[in-house]
Every structure is written in C-alpha cells, then in structure tokens.
Amino acid sequence: MSDVAAPAFAPLSTGVSTGRKVKDRAFTAALWVCGGLAMLPLLFIATYVIERGVKALSLNFFLKSTGIPGQPGGGIAEAFVGTAIIVGIMTVIAVPLGILTAVYLSEYGRGWFAATVRFVAEILLSTPSIVAGAFIWAVLVVRLGAFSGFAAAIALCVLVWPIITRATEEVLRLVPQELREGALALGIPRWKVILRVVIPTAGAGIFTAVMLAMARGLGETAPVLLTALGNSFMSTNAFGPMDSLSLRVYTDAQSSYPLDQVQAWAGAFCLLLIVLGLSIGARVIAARQLRRMR
C-alpha cells in the first residue's frame, strides 16, 4: 500500500449542481408566467363580455328583429340572418377561388405570373379592412346605387381570399412530392392527381384554412359598414342593405339606450362564441383526419 496515484480521471459528479438546478427551475417558471400572461387578455375579455352580455340573452334576442327603441322585447335576429347570408356568399365565392389559386400557385405556377399573383395576395393580406370596404363601396355601391349584403360579401372576399390562398398553398406544399409522383406514375392525368390525391391529403389543412378565413370574415366590421350599411329590419335580400353581427355590435354600442348597449354586449358574446367555436372545431376535425391516416 504505497502512495496511491491520483485517479486517472475525475469521478462523475453525483448530481446536477444546485446552481444549475435553480437556474433551470427559474427559467421554467418564467416561461409558465409568460404563458399565463398571454392567456390573461383572452380570459379578461371573455369574462367581461359574458358578464355584461348574458343579461340580454333570451329567445327574443335570437328570434326577433329590432323592436321599439328603448323597449325590451326586441332582438337582433336580422343581424344573425344577415351575417349568415353575407358570410355565406363570401365563403361560396372566396373558398373555391382561394383554393384554385393556391392549386395554381403550388402545382403549376412558375415564373413571373405566379410571382405576381403571390405578391398581390401578400399585399391584400395586409390591407386595412376599411380600405377594402371603401374600395368596394366605390366600385359596387356607388355604381349599382345601393348598399347591399352582396357588396359586403365581396368586400370580405377581398380580405379573406388571400388568407385562404396563402394557407392552402402552404398546406399543398407540405404534401410530399413522392405522392404526386406515385400517382403520376400510375398513368393518372395531372388534374386528377391534384383533385383526388393531393387535395384530399392536404384536406385537414385546407379545412382549417377555410375555417380561419371564415372566422376573420365574421369579425370584420368596417367593410360591412361601408357596403351593407346595416338594417334594423329583417331582410333576406342580398342586394339591399343588410345587417351583420359585428356591425350590430358597433351600432348598438353607440346607442344612448342602455338596453341597446346590453344587446351589444350580448352580440359581442355571441360573436366570440362563434369564432371560438370555428377555431376549435377546425382543429378538432383536422386532428381527427390526421389520426385516421396514421
């Protein structure tokens, strides 16, 4: 037992140093706090709106159109109907247009024309909604001489189409090239490959894009104001003035009648619910499709 030589290497430390542990924990905690802070505005808005608006919710609210100002018993049925019609027309026009454009950009478009289209979509994406509204006002409302739900729908299209196009294009790009090749190699014409293989594969993503676009369309107020004007009477004529939920919230909020203001809160609450419903619904359906494919 002579002098023992020092070990050839230092033994492994028996644990993470305390300093490191503390830093780790602190960082994790900070991240949690930030996450929590990010959620706060949503919670705040939601509770505020619910609290104020729940009072006006009743069957009348949904089924009756505006009653005598200042008197209870009225509703904003026409706003719901109007929203349905305007957003409906918007969807029918913008969705196919958006998807087809996306298909063009992702599957066929090369060169300057495609680049231009993409650029235009980019610009429209960041256009202030009131500008879109004013533009359609000048083009459709003034020319045709009437405010209309149809014009509102077109204005919303202008805002929503680029969302659909860009999101769909992204999703289509994510479809692996080998799927297209596999289908082409079977002797299937290109358009069928896109229609029956590429688009279904991207299905979940496209669906989500459409849902999000619809949510955006529902929420826009300024373009609807400039083009559809609003209507306190029930109307199903898309080519006449029309009311929408967001517009209604705006008008009611400015009214001097407290009943109207409460209605505005209720309207806001409904809007929030619908938009949340769409967003969550989109995610759920997308997740289901993805799970089925595994």
Added chain:
Amino acid sequence: MRPETRSKFHNELDQLEGEVVLLGAQGEVAVRRSVDALVRRDRELATSVIDGDDALDERYLDIEKRILDLFALQTPVATDLRLVSAILHINLHLERVGDQAVNVAKIGLATFDLPTSPVILSHITEMGDVVCKMLHTAIEAFERRDLELCLKLPAMDDPVDQLNRGMYTEVVKLANEERLLEWGIRMNVVARALERVGDNAVDIGEQVGFLLTGEFREFTDASHDAT
C-alpha cells in the same frame, strides 16, 4: 410458413449437388470399366472408357462454371459457402479420377499383346475393387452428409497403399523375362493410378468433413507414416 427467399440460389445449389453425385457415379463406372478392360483384355471396353471421358469432362466444366457463377452472383455464406466450396473441390477430384481411369485404359490398350502375371493381375483387380468402393463411399457420404462414412475412408485406403508398395517387389520378380518385365513396369504405373484414385476418394471425404464440421482436417498425410 415463412416464404422462402433466394429460392433461385438454393434450387441451383441443389441441382449442382445432383450433378456432382452423377459425376461421381460416372467416375466410379469409368474406373471399374478401365480395370475390367485391363484384366479381361477387352479392347472395346477400354476404348469406350477413353471416349467416355469427354462426357465426364463436359460435366466437370459445366459444374465448375456454374459454381463460379454462384460465387460471383450469390455471395454464399456459412453452410452455403462450405457446400459450394466442397462441390468445387469434389468436382476437381472427380475429374482427376476420370483422368486416371483413362490412363489405366490407355495402358491396357498398349499392353494387350504382352504376357501377364496372374499375381499382379489379381492385385490390380483387388485394388480396383477397393478404390471403386471408396469412391462410392465418399460420394454416398456427401449425399447423405454422413461424417462416420467419411471417417471410414482412411482405413479403406490402407490395403490400397500396401498393395501399391508391394507392386515393386512383385515386378522385380519378373526381371528375367524382358516382355514380362515391360508389362510389369506398366502395371506398376496402373497401380499408381489406382492408388491416386484412392487418394482422391479420401480427399473427397475430407471435403465432406469440412462441409459438415467447418473444420478442415487432413485424414492422412503423405508426410506421416501409416501404421
């Protein structure tokens, strides 16, 4: 049942094994006939042995080419490799056996008009019998993958070696008659040829031993004394 993969390879291997066994039979027949022809002084039989060697060589070459292709194309490993290697070597040994039979037949043809010694003839007949049996045993051992059969071969070879060595003494006894001596010397060569056949049979046994055990061992070594 799991489907078989590499069936093409294994089918070919089976076929080649069959071919080698047939070659073995051909070789055995050739030796048998050549000795018969020599002893019975049958010209026709001797000629047929010599002519028949072409067929034997053809088969040998075919097997050789196919083995080479198997090495190149199928990269055999493990037992497959040992089998392919065994077939390659056995093929070669059998071709030599064929050549020895031809040698015997040729010597026969060249000496039919010379006088004979019954003693020597009987020794040669005996040697012929034994080596034919050895060949048969070796091929059977290969076919049946029987290690015990292989191990019998060195023992079977002992009498052949003894007879071969004894040949010299017998031939010397014929020194007085010139033509008889000539014949005797030629018969010595025949005895050597038959002894070679025996060695080839033992070698075949060694190859089978390698195939079965993965170890190559020489059963008898020329550099070691036999008991």
Added chain:
Amino acid sequence: MEVSGLNAWFGDHHVLRDVHMEAGEQTVTAIIGPSGCGKSTLIRCLNRMHEEVRGARVTGKVLFNGTDVYAPDTDPVEVRRRIGMVFQRPNPFPTMSVMENAVAGLKLGSRLSKSELRQRGEHDLRRAGLWGEVKDRLDQPGGRLSGGQQQRLCVARALAVEPEVLLMDEPASALDPSSTLRIEELVEELKDSVTVIIVTHNMQQAARIADWTTFMLNGEVVEADATEKIFTAPADQRTEDYVTGRFG
C-alpha cells in the same frame, strides 16, 4: 425497350450523355453505378417522369415496342400506364385504405364496378405477395403497414394497371434485409409477366436477380452484358474497379 442516343439535362447540368440501352421482354435488367451516375434519371426518362421536374429536358429516343415514347403525338399519361414505376421510398396514399391504394390506379384511371375493383385488387395483392398479410386489414389506412409491406403495396398498385414494363428505382434501399429479400423474390416471380428494369446501388442485389446488367458512370453507359459476365469477367476496367469495390 430500347434506348438510343438519350441525353438529359437538369437545367444546364448534362446528366445523361448519349445513352444506349436495351431491355428484353420478360427479363430483369439491372442498372448499377455509383451515386450521381445518372441511373435514376435514366429510368425516369423511360416513363417520362423526368420531364415533370422544372427545367428538365430530354433529347433522344426511347423505343417501347417499337414506338418512340417521346414522339410529339404520344400521350405521357398513356406511357405511364403501360410503363409502371415503383419508387425508392414506399409512397402509399395516406388518405386511402390498403385496398383503395391497391386499386387507386384503376379507380382513378378507368370505370370499373366495385366488385371488379375488389377482384383486381385481390389479384394484384396476391401477385405482390401481400394478400395473406393484409386480407383482414383491407380497410385500414395504407400508412399503417410496415415498410416492407408498404413497398409491396406500391408494387401491387403499380401492377394493377397492367403495365408491360415495371421500372423500379432502388425499391429496397429503404427496407431492412429480410424485406429486401422478399422484394427480390417478388421480382423473380414477376419476371414471367412483366419486363423489369431495376436501378440499384447494391451490386449484390443486381447479381442475385438480374439477367442483364448495365453499368453507368458519369451519365454514360460503360458496359452492358449478361450479369454473370459482368460479375465474373467484365470487359471494361472501370466496371471491374466498381464491382470489386475499388471505388464508388
């Protein structure tokens, strides 16, 4: 099939130089060579898949049963139906079930009744050696099968449209060894009904299954001969160096 004077480019990059090649009926022809030698490009020119890439260009002739596949009035869609392809990584359609995948080419390419489709699907799944393993799982998504099974599904799918030639671009390189051997066995069985042209970077694979082997280097065909010849006594020194592993 016969290829003569084929040149191909990716933009300015000259990938195939004056390639000549032949593939006889009911044989397996392998194309071997180091990475980047152009073998994948070559077979993608055979069924006009090469031109699907942006900037790709082809000159020369590819004769299929005597007619030039690149003739101006030939429909590439028709060409691809008669010359099928299996790719390196299995690519079953994720939104379709096993059976739907198998008959995808038929369903999207012709009008057949449901029962006919099912029959054809079963027939081709059997041909691909997959029926036994999937017959209880026909409605499950194609993506749930193992790698080797997915690849055999792709083979079944390619066979369903009854091509006369099957091109295989390194079909087993993404698979484990036993799946690879299954695919090789499959190729051996298919030989009787389809002409197979297979690209492989695994020389031993070419040695095992091909009747005819073509060796390519830098976009050119160096040597093409019976497989035994290439692997026992190649004529060109470059072929010798490649197959013995001295480079590549």
